Amino acid sequence: MEEFAANKSTLCPSARPESVNSVVFGVVGGTVTEPRVAYLKKPQPITDELIAKASPITPAEIFRTAAPCATKSCQHFDGQDCRLAMRIVEKLPPVAEELPPCSIRRDCRWWQQEGKAACMRCPQVITDNYNASELLVKVAIPTVS
Structure with a gap:
């Protein structure tokens, strides 16, 4: 994580585990109907060993990962802001x-x-949530500008 601090990269907290320079910063717990992220004290780099520990499910079902924000390469980025973050704040209740x-x-x-x-x-x-509510699914769908 030190390289991120040195580079002052803006991190996407909803990055895919396979993203370049991704780190795990949380682990999914809670219940099937109400999953909750437990945050790690220090982000951990994604390694083949860590991905193997997730098997047989996808790493994105149990890990929250962050990676440098892809800006214009991301379907949620409108050129200035992350629309996913905006929809999360507008539509989801605080937990x-x-x-x-x-x-x-x-x-x-x-x-x-x-x-x-x-x-x-x-x-x-939760990045890969196969039991997501209708509201969570709507929030995650990219909007067209």
């Missing part, structure tokens, strides 16, 4: 009563763009 202990907050695009409101909703965001 945390206080700021989660997130190790990527300083560099997180959602934090930089939406502040505390994004953090209060972040623990319910």
Whole structure:
């Protein structure tokens, strides 16, 4: 993670585990109907060993990963802002009563763009969620500008 701090990269907290320079910053817990992310004290690099530990499910079902924001290469980026972060804040209810202990907050695009409101909703965001509510599915669909 030190290289991110040195480069001052803005991190996407909803990156795919296979993204270049991705790190795990949370582990999915909770229940099938109400999954919640438990945040790691320090982000961990994605390794083949870590991916193997996820088997037989996808790493994105149990890990929240961050990677440098893809900006114009991302379907959620409108040229200036992350529309996914905007929809999460607009449409999802908060699930945390206080700021989660997130190790990527300083560099997180959602934090930089939406502040505390994004953090209060972040623990319910699971990248590969095959039991997502209709609302979560709607929020995740990219909007056309």
